[in-house]
Amino acid sequence: MSTLALSVLTLATLLAAPPAWSQTILHYDFDQTGTSVSSDGTSNAPLTLRNSAGTATDLHSADARGVSGRAGDRSFQNTGASDHGSAASAATNGFRADQPDDAAIDGLATFTLSGWFKTGDWTGLSGKTPRLVENHDGANGFNLQFLSGSAGDLKLEIDSTSAPAPLEASSGTTGLYAGKSTWIFFAVRYDGTSSTGNVDFYRGFRNDAEAAELGAASAAVELVASSSLGCTTCTLDRGVVGDDGSGLVIGNRDELGRPFDGFIDDVRIDAGLTIPATLESYRQGALATDPISIEWSSSTTVATTVADQNQNTITVNELSAIDYDATSGRFWGVSDKSGRLLELDVDFDSDGAIVGAASIDAVVVANVSDYEGIALPAGAQSVFVSDEASPPQIREFDLSDGSLLQSLAIPSVFASSRANLRFESLSRSYDETEMVAAVQQALTVDGPSGTSTTIPTVVRMLRQVVAGTSVTPAEQYAYVVEPLHATPLGGDGSSLSEIEHLPDGRLLGIERSESSNETLIRIFEIVRVGATDVSQGAAATGLIGQSYTPVEKTLLFADLLGKLEGFAVGPQLPDGRLVALAVEDNSGSGPNVLHSFVIDVPEPGLGALLTAGVLALGLRHSSAGPRRKVRENR
Structure with missing residues (x-):
């Protein structure tokens, strides 16, 4: 079999990792066919793929259209919307993957969101705030979306009835995740026990050539931004994210109207702060031929x-x-x-x-x-x-x-x-x-x-x-x-x-x-x-x-x-x-x-x-x- 050469993580990236324990609660690889997507995390709650009308629909990509490109690897093809986010037509803005409220991901004090995405319309991201991952009922929860005003940066929003909302942190405005028709690995860590620097953004690629197109030195996972939730008058120590009564939505939001027009793959929600070396193992594991997984x-x-x-x-x-x-x-x-x-x-x-x-x-x-x-x-x-x-x-x-x-x-x-x-x-x-x-x-x-x-x-x-x-x-x-x-x-x-x-x-x-x-x-x-x-x-x-x-x-x-x-x-x-x-x-x-x-x-x-x-x-x-x-x- 062919193997991937290991890219050594930079020392600065590794030193940024706190000694925290993490565990994968939900992991969706989208490799199956049909209208349901199973999880192999500690929670096995499945996703349902839905069209804009809410009908369960097989939205898996064709074979070998997952991030690795190998036979048997599929992805979530959420391309039914006419455009990204708020620009999508009313008739097409409801495509998504969702599941009912999952107590396993409610009430987390720290968590890590990671996965891969690809879109052919990265310039259309600006101002339309399409969602990648959301678990939010309007008052409590979190959502990971593309930042308004930037064609390719991520924003994490945390809401809780226990503190003024929303609190937001972004990766900046330089287009760190703006790759046209390029698979990009993302990971965002939230530490609700810290008052500063409590949101970290990571990025990776499939290979060094694709990384070079976005100015990265290598494909390996690296820390690209660290930020504090955007609140200057209230405490940033949010503690536990409030229990929300809404379900998990991938590729849209619970209220709909914010679809991500593209492909999504290998999504994980980890409890805790997943260290960079583990994130790198996620990146490489998604790409390996005949991949071995160890947990x-x-x-x-x-x-x-x-x-x-x-x-x-x-x-x-x-x-x-x-x-x-x-x-x-x-x-x-x-x-x-x-x-x-x-x-x-x-x-x-x-x-x-x-x-x-x-x-x-x-x-x-x-x-x-x-x-x-x-x-x-x-x-x-x-x-x-x-x-x-x-x-x-x-x-x-x-x-x-x-x-x-x-x-x-x-x-x-x-x-x-x-x-x-x-x-x-x-x-x-x-x-x-x-x-x-x-x-x-x-x-x-x-x-x-x-x-x-x-x-x-x-x-x-x-x-x-x-x-x-x-x-x-x-x-x-x-x-x-x-x-x-x-x-x-x-x-x-x-x-x-x-x-x-x-x-x-x-x-x-x-x-x-x-x-x-x-x-x-x-x-x-x-x-x-x-x-x-x-x-x-x-x-x-x-x-x-x-x-x-x-x-x-x-x-x-x-x-x-x-x-x-x-x-x-x-x-x-x-x-x-x-x-x-x-x-x-x-x-x-x-x-x-x-x-x-x-x-x-x-x-x-x-x-x-x-x-x-x-x-x-x-x-x-x-x-x-x-x-x-x-x-x-x-």
């Missing part, structure tokens, strides 16, 4: 005290990696420094939320070291564990008694790894043909460590060929980690903390960026096709000064979470999605912390499989597929 679902804790194979009560904490055994339906984690493996029994509901978690037992293994990665072969009779010793090692242990079975051969270049930044990642493919390991930050012969906000650290990946019990070194690849997202530095800085295989052979990379105030987690899809095998030639002994092509990566998820160390794809949910479990390093204090994620992996076509190098698909550790440790919602 955080839940978190919980489990006890650190458990019995080992000798029935001794021991403590297992500082979990640094995790893997899934589909045969038993359980997970295995590895402790950072104690040489202990922990078996976990975790149950999920049908939406991927953790509904039960328990520490079952433990295995103490020989050769105690600084263990960081774990990979279970089929049947889980043994386990491979990577470490951060000097030089770094990968060993196989018997899971019944913890005895050492073998130590793998590791290329000598890895002896130049930095202390405590060695083999952090280890993953085994579902078809049992390869394992992939990676160091946490660059080898000393490959480049700088991950402590800079501008210069990335380049880590070295090691592919190993698996044939029965034999595991031998093969290709090596360079992986460019994103620079540290904010200062001051905290923990290890910016690192590759985990690699994980998906059932179709694709790879995920989990990056962790630690400042002293927060930890940003980014999850990428990794594509090795076209990357240089740096185990050959001059690059084999160091990347500094050499010419090479790193693996490509596409951002799938980004948010402020804890110090995630391990990530494992687990059972399949009833709707076909996969649930993943991540572990935090608790630094030796408190319970072990678990996070669940939901992964939607569309069925790739033959071309995508060949590009990914996948000839035989399977479900790891069990020919019958992943055992479902899932409880139906009641």
